[in-house]
Amino acid sequence: MHVIRVVVVDDEALVRSGFQLILNAADGIEVVATVGGAEAVARVREERPDVVLLDIRMPDVDGLTVLREVRTLPDAPVVAMLTTFDTDEYVLAALRHGAAGFLLKDTEPEQLAQMVRTLAAGGIVMSPKASRTLLLSHPGAEAADAEETARVERLTARERDVLMLVTEGLSNTDIGTRLHLSAGTVKDHVSAIFAKLRVTSRIQAALLAQRARLLDERNRPRTGR
Structure with missing residues (x-):
């Protein structure tokens, strides 16, 4: 181990x-x-x-x-x-x-x-x-600007599903279990999310999702890839 x-x-x-x-x-x-x-x-x-x-x-x-x-x-x-x-x-x-x-x-x-x-x-x-x-509660936590919002809107439905689970702190393996995907597939989705959002870490992606109000969709059922 x-x-x-x-x-x-x-x-x-x-x-x-x-x-x-x-x-x-x-x-x-x-x-x-x-x-x-x-x-x-x-x-x-x-x-x-x-x-x-x-x-x-x-x-x-x-x-x-x-x-x-x-x-x-x-x-x-x-x-x-x-x-x-x-x-x-x-x-x-x-x-x-x-x-x-x-x-x-x-x-x-x-x-x-x-x-x-x-x-x-x-x-x-x-x-x-x-x-x-x-x-x-701190300066800089305001809503996403138009450019950031546009980046989030480029995510596919499946990438949004993955990002919302990233904001919960789940690892790739746990996300895969939740979404019935392999850890490798989740890793590919996370890499695509980073590229589209222009971030370099999971927490930065989560912060942008927060500012773009993506988390408001957490309880909405999603379909698609």
Whole structure:
């Protein structure tokens, strides 16, 4: 079984040790490093983890700066932000810069391990305490402009189905199960969605879907390919 390698980046030693204890106790997960912000990029480059849990607010190095640097690394790991507030004003910026979601530091232990597994499988995560208000409560979360709306309208019905499940944080395998498609077919659909929407991550696609009001169609039955 593949072991999910995790690096925890936080300025508080207590938070780092707590996450390490919880995750190392979970099957198939190993915390390979816990560091502060100043050491983060170097350790990620050295350890080549699958997942990085990154504090969004640190006194030595800003979490957004670390995120941008980590995302430029070859075979960059999945990054999720750690915060104490589910309406943290920096969360939306982090998501738009390629973070795959965010977790609250007081996330329940069993949820934490499952979130790490979801991230490693290519899904996105949001704290259970968060809601759509996160995406609507900050500047920049306004409705999509005409060009963005046109991109969304170029999606096929099946691509819209896939995108709406992406916004739920599902991995390609889980989306395939839900839509009775192979994981490979879902991967092809996700790649097409990225190209049409001109985004580079699942969370960016989800944010655009939100702004374009595509999620309002969630409860409408769809047919077609």
